Amino acid sequence: MLRVACKRLRVFSTRLDCLFNFQHCAKDFKPAALYASKVPDKPTVDSIDYDSLPELPEIDLALVEQLERISLVEFNNEAGLLRLREAVKIANQLHLVDTDGVEPMDTVLEDRECYLRSDNVTDGNCVEDVMSNASKVEEQYFVAPPGNIPMKKRDKDHLSNILGKKEEEDEDS
Amino acid sequence: MKSMTVKKALGLLRKHDISPIELVDMCHRRLKETTNLNYMVHNIPSQLLHKHARIAEQSYVKGSSKALDGIPVAFKDNFCMRNIPTTCASRMLLNYKPPYTATMVEKVAQAGGIIVGKTNMDEFAMGSGSVDSCYGPVVNPWNFALNLQGQESILDEESSLSDWFISGGSSGGSAAAVAAGACLAAFGSDTGGSTRNPASYCGLVGLKATYGLLSRHGMIPLVNSMDVPGIVTKTVEDSAILLNAVAGHDVRDSTTVQEKYAPFEIDDTFDVSKVYVGIPREFHTPGLSPEVLKLWKATADALEQAGAKVAEVSMPHAKHCLNCYHVLCCCEVASNFSRYTGIEFGLRCGSEESTEDLYAESRHHGFNDVVRGRILAGNFFLLRRNFDRFFLKAQRIRRLISNDFKAVFSSGIHFLLTPTTLTDAPSFSWFSQKDNRTRSAEQDIFTTAANMAGTPAVSLPLSNSQRGLPLSLQLMGPHFSESRLLSLAYWLEQQAHFQHLDLDFLDRK
Incomplete structure (x- = not known):
């Protein structure tokens, strides 16, 4: 009994080897004759109705x-x-x-309560660390140029071919 | 090196058949021999590696070794390491040295792992080829073994490198580092397939764990609701060893789940005859290469012959995954990337007369076209008049995709078997004919679904294409099914006898 089982196992394992190393033995292997593979033969093609x-x-x-x-x-x-x-x-x-009646999904953890730590200070005194990557600092302040100055308007000539007829408006502005 | 795995190395280290210093030196030598593959962007100096190796050695001498003592590990360059440059392969962060360390890095180090360097990637993990990096593209180590004509010419003459196979991406550097033998395991990130795709092209096991199992703290975000750290190893057992070392709740990442993580070993007595495997028919898409289809069929048949129940299933919304991913990704990028202003960190250049001008110019010079394009598109989808029409619409479709998974798994299916990619590794010349968005849409076609639904997925190499490159398939399972998922993957791995890339001839030169 055991011997039969061993023999069957051996046959089985060589067959599996054959399945995977099919580049060497693809010609000998005809799965269709044994099984109708559950992997579909033809791709699923959807025609999109663009209209x-x-x-x-x-x-x-x-x-x-x-x-x-x-x-x-x-x-x-x-x-x-x-x-x-x-x-x-x-x-x-x-x-x-069609998404009628379907709620938007923000996160896959929506059914769980996310962890909230207690409101205790756990770190600090790291001003130097925090400032260490800034290109410009003064007296432990980050330095930014003046705000409230809108961006310089640049002409959009380089986009004119695509924006097409909007060229005139561009000149007006 | 070819046969060296994490598991094997741990065995040798425990028996003192090899010392951590020897192991680190072996990897370091391989790194030196393969620098032209451009997979590493920052090397940890060898004195420091030796220092860590000596500490590991002490643990083995004392017989108190930890889970990864002495194992060389690399991290994708989007994991923060204190005082070590972390650039995301972007000009924006070339001058950035994080003041803190990512939890994944910390856990690997605490387990005794030796971090050998930071790996190359697509800028900010946006891409699927590892060709859009400010350091230049990553070259697939399999090019060493074969070239486009299938002749036995290799990369040693750089002048002959006119065309070559890409590593896949965006974690291409991590995959190439493991395949080349510069480390025994590496971490990538996986937002839409960025770990599984390069693992597939480089002949490795790529694991994307369940969302919430691995901490994202210190991993520079792309899409917060889908990002997960990814694990790249040679074998399924190694994948489990690494997962066990890093999984679990992190108080610094509120999106990690709070249940205690139960470490597991691969069940090598796993009874395949009790498994019910689904073949989602929508995953047979136009463009699937005959070789991948053949492998998919052979594997499904092998499972069936071993007694598993295998059935065709339908996931009707899978075909909308890419478009849905595209919108959600752009939107989260537009929001996430507003942090890059050049004031607190990162590239600062341009006019010092107006804040807005300075921001705009820094961002203009700091980001590549791909990043800029996603920010602009994201802000378009998020405009008040478009919010419902595009953003909420995509979020609704995300629920339908997630429901497809729920329906399949509650119908009795344990796992899904699909391809990882359409083909084997593409050539650079072919890949660069189309833009990043088009390529991402092709390359991530089978992988984004798992990110949408948060399910675990593993890509594993099972065979070789006619031109000798690795061919892989993907297994997906219900949330937190990693232990059974990897046991099934292990079973397939054992049947397949996939031959890993052998670059040992480099050492003999």
Whole structure:
């Protein structure tokens, strides 16, 4: 009995070797003859009905200026603007999904109480540590230039091809 | 080095067959021999390594060794280490030396692990190729063993390096460091697949644990609600050893769960016949290479032949994962990255006449195009008029994706078996034909789902492609199922006999 089991095990293990090292023995191995594999033969393809999607929001000069102002980074060039357009296009495909009555999910820990430590001081006296990475300090203060001065407005000529007809407004401003 | 694993090294160290100094030197020599792969961005000086090795040696002499005593470990350059540069491979943080240490680093050090250096990555972990780094791209160590023509030419003549296989990303440096033998284990981060993807391309085990099991304290955030530290090792057993050393609640990260972590060993008597494995049909997508499909089928069949129940299942919202991830990632990035102003830390350059101008110029010079693009897109989605339409919409779809997992696991399925990536490691020339967003969408296609739902997932190498590169599959399980998940992974690993990259010839030169 034991011998039979051992023999079967050996047969089994060589077969498994064969399964994995299929680059050497793929020709001998025909899983379909033994099992109908549970891995589907054909990919799942969804045809996207683009017509059902809401219209893409327009990206105009006002929007570009607003995003640059709140992001404090600039669209370097037209490629940057095209990148935003593409990002919005991809996001728009979310509207293929019906989410009526579905609550937004912030975190996978939503069913748990997150840890709150007691309100005791656990560290401190680390001013030097905290300041150690600042390029400019004075008397243990971080130094920033004056606030309340809006960013210099830069012309958007480098984006004009994409912003297209908005060129005139650009000149006005 | 080829066969050296964490488990094996610990055995040898305990028997005094090898000393921690010898082990550290072996890794250090390998690092020196493979510097052209560009996987390490900061090396810990060898005097310091020796100092730590001597401490480990003492523990072994006294017979009081800890879980990782003397084991060389590397960390992705987004884990803070006190007074050691931590740059996220970005110009923004080139001058940054954190005043504190990440919990993962601290736990590895407390367990006796020897931290050998910081590894290269995509800037701020945004990418899937480790080609978008301010230090230049990471080269897959498998290039040493083969080249694009499949001839036995290697990287020793740098002039011939016209094209090469990428390491995957964003934790490509961590994966390359382990594959090359510069350390026995490495930490990456995994937000949408950034640990599993390079592990897959470099022929290693890449573990993304359940969200909340590993502390994120000191790991520079990308997407807080999805980021987890990732573990890269050669074997499944090593993965468990590392996980045991670092898992558990951290008072400094309120998103770590408070239950006591129970360390486990891989169950080598794991009964596969009692396992119910699901094959989500939506994971067979267009673009899946015939080789990966074949491996997927062979593995599913092998499980079935060993007595496991294997069934096709449906996760209808999986196909929306990438678009959903894209929106949520940009939004969290827009918010997270507002900390980089150049005032308290990081790059400061430009006009000193206006705060806003200084911020804008510092951020302009500090961030690459990819980072800037995600910030701008995120702020667009977060505009009041777009908030519901894009951000909340994506969060709603995230719930549907998470519900797909819940439904599958409550139907009796224990684990899901899917590919990790569409193909084996792509070549640099092919990869760089398209922009970062397009590539991320292809590369993370099977991995983002686990981040959305917070479930554990492990990628493991099982075979080689025709051109000799590693091919891997992914297993996913319910929250906190790591011990059983890795036991099943171990079983598959034992059947597959995957041959690890052998670079021992470098030592003989």
